Amino acid sequence: MTDLAIYDMDRTITRRATYTPFLLHCARARAPWRLAFAPAVVGSMAAFGLKAIDRARLKELNHHLLLGYARSDEEMKPLVEQFAETTIRDNIRPGAIRAIARDRAEGRRLVMATASYALYVDAIAERLGFDDVIATRSVRGSDGRLLARILGDNCYGPAKLGMIEEWMAEEQIERSAVHARFYSDHHTDVPAFEWADEAVAVNATGQLEKLARNRGWRVEDWSK
Numbered sequence: 001m002t003d004l005a006i007y008d009m010d011r012t013i014t015r016r017a018t019y020t021p022f023l024l025h026c027a028r029a030r031a032p033w034r035l036a037f038a039p040a041v042v043g044s045m046a047a048f049g050l051k052a053i054d055r056a057r058l059k060e061l062n063h064h065l066l067l068g069y070a071r072s073d074e075e076m077k078p079l080v081e082q083f084a085e086t087t088i089r090d091n092i093r094p095g096a097i098r099a100i101a102r103d104r105a106e107g108r109r110l111v112m113a114t115a116s117y118a119l120y121v122d123a124i125a126e127r128l129g130f131d132d133v134i135a136t137r138s139v140r141g142s143d144g145r146l147l148a149r150i151l152g153d154n155c156y157g158p159a160k161l162g163m164i165e166e167w168m169a170e171e172q173i174e175r176s177a178v179h180a181r182f183y184s185d186h187h188t189d190v191p192a193f194e195w196a197d198e199a200v201a202v203n204a205t206g207q208l209e210k211l212a213r214n215r216g217w218r219v220e221d222w223s224k
Contacts, residue, residue, distance in 0.1 A: 002173055005103035006164065006192070008184035009114035009121060012202050013096040013128070015223075018087060019059065022120050023066035025086075026079045037065040056154035059136070064148035072145050076119065084123035092128075093203070095222025099183070100128055108181065113164055113192070115156035119146065134167050161191040187211060
């Protein structure tokens, strides 16, 4: 039996979301003139709110506006490392640190499954001691540079569960041989909650907390 502990990241492990702060961090550090595109970023968010674009396209547009269309690993590495250090220092919930330590002590394989970009999630997960990362990934150009385009699915909602299952297939892990504990703060992760053997609603949205209590899922507060 393989024991898995699968964690969402934004507002589950972290206090605040990370995607837009990461793009702003990169813009300020590398090309402050890109902050002039802030009204266009707001406009893309409005378009998403009006359902004119989907969540994946929103992320691609904002990536393009604040980071640029193509960036090399050499350009990105110092930005990613600095953002990861800042996140670990200022944006991790105390309860998450305890839960990760507990799951590690229990011998669980620690997996982060998040809609945020692997571009910077990998560095955060490494610092927290995770074994594996399932995240939204980016297309690379023929020259190897990272493009402002999502590779495959945005790891969000039902797609997150699909990507967890794809990862398990790649790792040759049979579902029948797994005990999975899943943590998240958001009701959009209901497919993964229902799939898991143990569902833990952490810092839950009102909708998720109500559902969790009706379903008998564990509810935890990691804010302290």
